[in-house]
Amino acid sequence: MNTFAMDTDRIALAPAVRLAAVTKTxxxxxxxxxxLxxxxxxxxxxxxxxxMGPSGSGKSTFLHCAAGLDTPTSGTSHLGDTELTGLNExxxxxxxxxxxxxVFQAFNLVPALTVRQNIALPLRLAKQRLDPAWLEEILRRVGLTGRADHRPAELSGGQQQRVAIARALITRPDVVFGDEPTGALDTVTAKEILxxxxxxxxxxxxxxxMVTHDPVAASYADTVLYLADGRIAGRDDEPTAERVAERMTHLGAWS
Incomplete structure (x- = not known):
């Protein structure tokens, strides 16, 4: 029996993110x-x-527990097949x-570093080798090939968020978590980022x-999870901006 094949199948079948009876106090x-x-x-x-959810519904805490930024008071959170709640800091x-x-609302770029250096920063911190071809591919995907040697102050807000997305992708992560990634952008630029x-x-x-308060942003998703008072209040697997806005009104987000 091929044990490696079995392990690969198990990992492939595992959800990207799983929370099980997570409470955070x-x-x-x-x-x-x-x-939560x-x-x-x-x-x-x-x-x-x-x-999505009203202010204080627990959506940012949901993201933090799912991403390993915070530890649940009880319950378990998994990234792929790895249980985060059993790991030390x-x-x-x-x-x-x-x-x-x-990817956050604030771009969190290092002002003294170029676009290329900001994108590669997670690899430097993790002491991992940079693959130049992958870096160039990421730059191409986010439309910054011609800006690679610029510094953040020389970029627009939308371009800076593109750098932040490229930085999030450079390690080939299992999951990209976004906390209001378009919250600081104008409508046109936000649509480009989405x-x-x-x-x-x-x-x-x-x-x-992605955590967001914007129904238009949520409409780009496959699924919208609604939170209210720290609990899952529903989901929508065919979201439109109109449907999301209506549901948010019913949740008391815009009373």
Whole structure:
């Protein structure tokens, strides 16, 4: 029996992200806040999932627990076949650097570094070898080939977010997590960035999980997960901006 083949099949079948009865409580005693309340969710590989909910619904905590940025109070979170809740901080840091990409509302670029150097930074931090051909491919995908030697101050906001996406992709991560990645961009530029994230899923099989408050942004996803009061309040596997906006209104997001 081929053990390697069995392991490969098991890993291939594992969801990209899985949360099982995850509860996250901040603080203690009467002032304790339960940000997540026994949340279970499974996100397939090669999919684009948006996470939405009213302010305080737990969507950012969901992302942080799924990405290994925060540890659940109870329950388990998995990245592929790896249980994150059993890892110490050193192992979590190593895992995040090699298997997870992050794109935030703030671009978080290093001003003194060029576009090329900013993109390669996660590999330097993880002490991994840079594949020049892959770097050039990433630059081409995000439309920055001609800007590779520029510094962040010489770029528009949309171009800086493209650098952030390229930086998230350079390690060939299992999952790219986005926390309001278009929140600081104008409407036209936001659509360009969302189209780029959509292309990462459709063209290369990347898995993207994005927290957003914008129904238009959510409409680019395959699935929208709705959170309310720290619990899963529903999902939509055929999201449109209109359907998402209506559902958010019912959740009390825009009362």
């Amino acid at each position: 901040y603080g203690r005693g009467p002032r304790a806040v339960r940000a 309340d026994e949340v279970s969710a499974s996100i397939p590989r090669g999919s684009f999932t948006a996470v 050193t192992r979590l840091t190593q895992l995040r650097r090699s298997r997870v990409g992050f 189209g780029l994230l959509r292309g990462c899923v459709d063209d290369t099989g990347q898995t993207v999980v």
